[in-house]
Amino acid sequence: MTVARKLVAIVVVVGLVPLAVSAVTALGTYEHELGREVAEGHRRTADHGARTVVATVTSVQHTVRGLASTIPWMTLTEAERQGALMLVYEQDSDLALVVLRDGAGANLGSIHATAASTHPVIPTALAGELANQKVAHAPGWTIGGPIVDATIGPLVPMTLELTAPGATSWTLTVGLSLRRICTELADASPASVATRLEGPDGTPMCGPPAASGAMDARKPALAGWHVVAEQSRDDAFASLYRLRRQWLFIITVAGAGALAAGLVLTQAIRRPIRGLVAAAEALARGELGYRVGTTSNDELGALGRSFDRMAGELQKNEAEIRIWNTELQARVDARTAELKAAQEQLLQSRKLGAMATLGAGIAHEINNPLMGVLGTAQVLLARRDSLDAKTATRLQTIEREALRIRAIIENMQGLAQDTMRDAIRIDLSTIVDSVAKARASQLAGAGVQVVRAIDGNIPDVMGNAAQLEHAISHLVDNSIRAMAPAGGTLRLTVRAIESELVAVDVEDSGRGIAPELLDKIFEPFFTTKENWRGLGLGLALAHRIVDVHNGRISASSMVGRGTTMTITLPAARRGAHLA
Template sequence: MRIRSRLLLLLIATAAVPTLAVGLLAWRDAERALSEAVAEQHRRTALAEAEHAATHVLSLATELGGALLHQEPLALGPSEAQELLTRVFLRRDRIAQVGLFNAEGQLTASVFVDDPEAFARQEPQFRRHDTVAAREVEDFQRRAAEQLAQVPEDRGWAVSAPYLTTVRRRPAVVVAARAPGARAGGLAAELGLEALSQRLGERRAGHERVFLLDGAGRLLLNGELEHERRQEDFSGKLPGAPGAKQTGLAEYEEDGRAWLAAFSPVPELGWVAVVARPREAALAPLHALARSTFGVLGLTLVGVLALAPVLARALARPIARLADGARELARGHLSHRLSLKRRDELGDLARAFNDMGYALEQAHRELLGFNEQLASQVEERTRELQQTQVQLSRSQRLAAMGDLAAGMAHEMNNPLAAVLGNVQLMLMELPQDDPSRRMLSIVHQQAQRIASIVRELQLLSERQQLGRLPLDLHRVLNRVLESRGGELSQAGVQVDCRFHPGEVKVLGDTQALGDVFGRLLANALNAMKDRPERSLTVATHVVSEQLVRVELRDTGRGIAREHLERIFNPFFTTKQQWTGKGLSLAVCHRVIEEHGGTITLHSDEGVGTTVTLVLPAAPAQGALL
């Protein structure tokens, strides 16, 4: 037998036989591992969908119970009841209608959309709610009354069985919560399940199906509205799923196809989440493995038959590969490596070539990293320089305006004092019924307003001699909030104080900082007028041993982006009515700058405004005022 034939037989014995053995072993192990993986994946998916469905429904029950925690339905007036129901109704998009019931189960107030355009003019969020027909309102009242009568004493809420709405033919449930007390009434809402259905439709991947069954085993949700309306019965196909208490596996047939399914109960609702996939699709990776195994075996045999004639060129090919590798490095492909595994001189040359390529690639990577670091540092320094230039330009503008204001105030004070004095004397001399007294009173009021503007200009222009002593920041903020407590309560503003734990001491002047916080609070109150949500958050943070940050965040009208650069300019205002002088923020900027701190403002129009002050912290041994 020729050497070429012997080499061919040796290659077949050493390559084809091990490949076939490995393929058979891999088939057996893959079949077992794939079955376990598919079952576990289906269990987890079904459990996740069950938990999500329970959370979607029961979270509404929690919200309704929380809304009634401090509210007695029978004690609410018509406007208060309507406001409570509107808040609940707008909190979620999928609530079709909500109602307030008395202890006898009679509806006392309700909110639903029957005229989308009229409701949208009142509140844009109503556009995200379905239009409800009169028959559906009656059906909801009946179902809600039944659920309120069935609320357990130990839980405080109940959820109805899923049903299709009478006109829209969409799946929904009624969630009812009873207020504490024997005759306190309750709150109920109709929750549409379209969001759950849409999620199930989005979770379908390939041949996989994800759906929900009700307590009787009928199809509840699967992402297809037509199928949901037919309410297909799965109790015969999946006998163990309805009423299941834990996850399980099952198989069923549909349209001549075998399906592998996993199911999981939905907590507290009695529903069942099911994940199913056709058997052939579930075992498709195994079939692909078989095809690849036999394909590899065939390629191996073909490779062996093709390899024998080229063995004669075994010495020439490594040299050619070395030449190709050198050309790749010359083209700039520094990651190119030779996979020549030899133990002779050619192997040593290939390893030396790879070491050289690795060294070149490492040096190139370090050079690129250094360039990126240098560019980042340049960008950071440029940004810092720009911020410094902006601060310097603002300070220069304020200083120039301050000089101008000082001159104006000095020149206006004397004639203004003369005007005020003469007008007061004339008012004192004129009788009460004199017709000209009203005109003089108007002159006196406008002169006093000019005097107030002059005092503001003096505050902007004069450098105050601040004590810069250690003081308790929280005490200053509390004093300002207490002084404005009446205005906050009257305006319906909810204040949320998020102070840093413990005392926070800063270096500053108590009166000056109190005036700054008072001005900022007044601006926030003005911005929240006629807003549906009125909340003010005051937070303090210890940035480091040298700096303390104060944030005042409101839910007011906000400021347009094009006005933010001018917001600290004197006489610039964004108020809808000219009730102020446009000097408050300029004065605040001057005072904070004299304290050695900074003040910045971030605002989103229609969302709110956040004012951030950074002040120097007092040393640990500083005396507390």
Template structure:
């Protein structure tokens, strides 16, 4: 079941159920109370009407008895009997016709207030009722019910009269139903009716406007009310009361109101409650639909935002409207998204820092590995150079000495003298190469580290070679830091490094007009720097990785056999420093020697 349906059902139960349940329960209670009151009122009316009708019948009996005691019909002639019956119909309460039947069953006289003739069907029906009555003398009044062809059920009050001959006569008075109807009209409630019923439940007289009882209504009355005692009925069709007459005839008064009339106010109120419940139900369902739609829309937004957040979109935000739970959840979601965004930014920052740190460490490892390789190469070349120098130094000295002796023996102009001079020059060059190899192989010795003034080391080195370098066409500009940087190192080895770098700069500037060399010292956070910058031809990018390899050279003239920079690299590494090179072809090169400070050096 969807949330909207659950909400609608809950609101329906919360709003309509109490209204309908409590309302209908109260209405049912009101209906029972109203039925009880109506039944009690009907019973009072029925008892009053029964007492009145009983009194009327008793009066009729007394008047008829008194009249008959004064007038003996068996002693009168027919004309006298006719006048007797006329007086009887006028003086007996409720009588509108009278008749006398002798012992043989013959009608001696009959009088009708409507002056109907003796052969009238209504009069004949009245006389037939007298004949059928077994009224005995001195037995009291007998009420005979008969069917009048024109007026329906009628009642005849009959008394037996003892004659002198011993045979009994019958004198009867037809009772006017209008008197009883007036009594019933007084007993009938508004919208209901009253009936005089005989012992079998047949209606004798009904109040004005009261129709005959339906079969279902008669059955309901017969099932609920006993003929011999008073009682009230709250039935499905009638609210009624029954009161028997007090003359032992089994007759009684039924006063009834249709249930729809008795409960009209309750029924109307129930309909109003039903209408109100329907209206409340419609309002509740409409409110539930609107609320469910709003809630469903809010939950849909939250679901979509959660999916977007789960897919990595940390910029998603929810609108916060109102102060309900959806707004609270939306605000919490936005806070969570912001926290996740900050956490992602922090993680990305950490990742970037880690990446940079890894790259820096990787570069340091690569540089350390490169320096280690270079150191291994230099150590190998040093060992090789020392061995080669020792092997060829003595033969080379012999060749050079013999060449010089032969030159002394040759006169100027001798054709062999030029060849011997060439041999001498080549031998000298070989001797210089051997000396450099020996010096390079000796660089592996541990330097004598002392606290030094780096400015003084650079100045002394340039004093030895600055003039010769400047004479080569490349002026040297010297910039010394103030105060002077102090390092721990071997002054001789560091001076040789400066000289090697300056000689390389001079060689790079050969043939370039206006090229200058700049030598600078500088203080650094972790030590000191020596910068040797030239305006020479520059170094191709593909040659930069090989600069510190032994016997590698970029010089056009192969003079120093490529051992100067490897020797400088070995010295700087032994001092715990490094050499960095930056160069652009055609624009010159910059060599930066980084050395640890005096406090950081180790001996």
């Protein structure tokens, strides 16, 4: 048999490969599209369910509010209030309970069904518990936690404040049964798709419990509720599984035919082909030292020798490429890190510079009239003996807020400083000790334990001691607020980095900062909800001070575990600028 005929036989056998590739490609594409369609269907179902929940609850709230706002509750007699409560109760058949309370939370009357009715029949014990339950007053509607009763199913208490805040507030509480919502969610679900309503803590309020390994989509509704559309993978991908079995049958039949033909046609070339296959597999595994070692003089022998030469060249080139790749990757990683750090520092510096210039101009214009307001308030307070208590309190508020504005103006003027004043050689460890001593009473009062860790042989830095102490003080103040009210541990570290840089770490065990907020903490006037009483300029001012000292300030944090602020400055003998 000639080599040509042998190659024809090989082509016939290899003909199975395109078939298998086509099958895998087709199945992969179909699985991707089917998964996308299933996910989109679940999303639409969950979205429709969420809109249904919101529309139903909002409709009940609107109806009850519309009627309740027209009734003069405080002027009604007890019998009239019962009649008014019945009017509210009849506004919707899903209302299981209506309760009226005065400002002290006392029950002034309630309505609920105790016998067969279009309304849910609520057990008397549960009705009494809800009727006597204390509720916190809040403007508008307050939705309480769901109550799942074995008799009537899920029930949600909703409370409406009947009077304006500041007056004697009465509240109207309605117990809304979710039976209609649960029925509509079940009716709107496609076949094999289960829809359930979950409470704020993830507990199912209606619908089947969560199934392990199922595909689902969830949409927020209101009051922390979520609508979840869920379907088992077996049901979702049933058509894919059938198609896989069909392709498997086709490939099996084709493979059996090709194998039978190959066994007949490849007897004469089995040994050299096996050698080449083994060599190819070895190369695929990365064994570039493997050789065919053929001794025949036909075309397959020449192919084997060419293969060995190719393997030798690959082995040589692969060694060179590994060396080049290692060196190139190291250079790319180092340069990328440098460029990224430089870009972030430059952008932050430009942002602070622009904000500082604008803020300094505004501060100049505000400062003069502010001094007039503050001075007037202080003069009047000096005569407080002739003032009534209410006026004195208002003047104290004006003085306090004016002083707060003055502090903001001073910090904004500090942001505008773009040069280092009176630079001298400074030992950062003494600055850290000074800050710790100055804040000792404040730290002790906040229940914060201070741990200092200072390396030996810390090189000096060039800078203004007062400015650097001011920057570190801002970081310590932030850490104290982050650990309030429970207190914690504050770790102050001064360390040298290869005798070229000096770093100061301010590490606390506070609440931490969310990852999405880390990029914003150095922006002027940025503050967190927990720290809304701060000026929002401390970290921005610290960043500005470090920047004019040719340094860098960075932050790392884990929510619930604490935050580390790091100031890095060039050592005095180099005077390098950190990028």
